[in-house]
Amino acid sequence: MGKSKKAKASDIKKSDIAVSTDCSNDDLFKAAVLKCDEIKGALSPGLTAMKGNSKVVKVKNSKLINGSIDIDDALRYTYPNDSRWDYVVGYDNEVFFIEVHPAATSNVGEMINKVNWLKKMA
Numbered sequence: 001m002g003k004s005k006k007a008k009a010s011d012i013k014k015s016d017i018a019v020s021t022d023c024s025n026d027d028l029f030k031a032a033v034l035k036c037d038e039i040k041g042a043l044s045p046g047l048t049a050m051k052g053n054s055k056v057v058k059v060k061n062s063k064l065i066n067g068s069i070d071i072d073d074a075l076r077y078t079y080p081n082d083s084r085w086d087y088v089v090g091y092d093n094e095v096f097f098i099e100v101h102p103a104a105t106s107n108v109g110e111m112i113n114k115v116n117w118l119k120k121m122a
Contacts, residue, residue: 029066029090042074043067050087053100059091066090071097083113 033043047054049068059065068089075084085097097118103111 028093029095032095033067033069033090038078039069039071039074042069042071044069047089050089050098050100053087056100057089057098061092064092066093079117083110083117085114085118 030043034040042049045067046062046065047057047068049070050057051070054068066089068087070086071088072084072086075082086100087098089096089098097114099111099114
């Protein structure tokens with residue numbers, strides 16, 4: 001019997017998530033998160049992972065929030081030198097990576113690094 005391999009964020013592909021017409025709104029986001037050992041323990045209901053920063057997120061229907069993760073904290077030790085996003089939020093089965101601190105044009109390079117990090121993880 002072979003040794004099982006721990007899943008990493010980079011192991012998850014769109015094709016890994018089965019879409020069913022009978023899924024509730026939070027099933028797809030949760031299914032994707034639970035496939036990733038690095039972040040599955042950090043999944044929080046609603047916007048609770050954002051703590052006091054949740055006030056910066058405005059949504060039309062809070063019942064469509066699929067969950068949130070403090071991605072910076074969850075991956076701080078796994079990827080200590082990478083450009084990590086602050087939070088990831090599932091809303092109506094879409095995923096949003098969020099930065100809550102102020103930014104200026106001098107931060108464009110940092111944001112490009114964060115986008116590239118996401119591409120590397122996909």
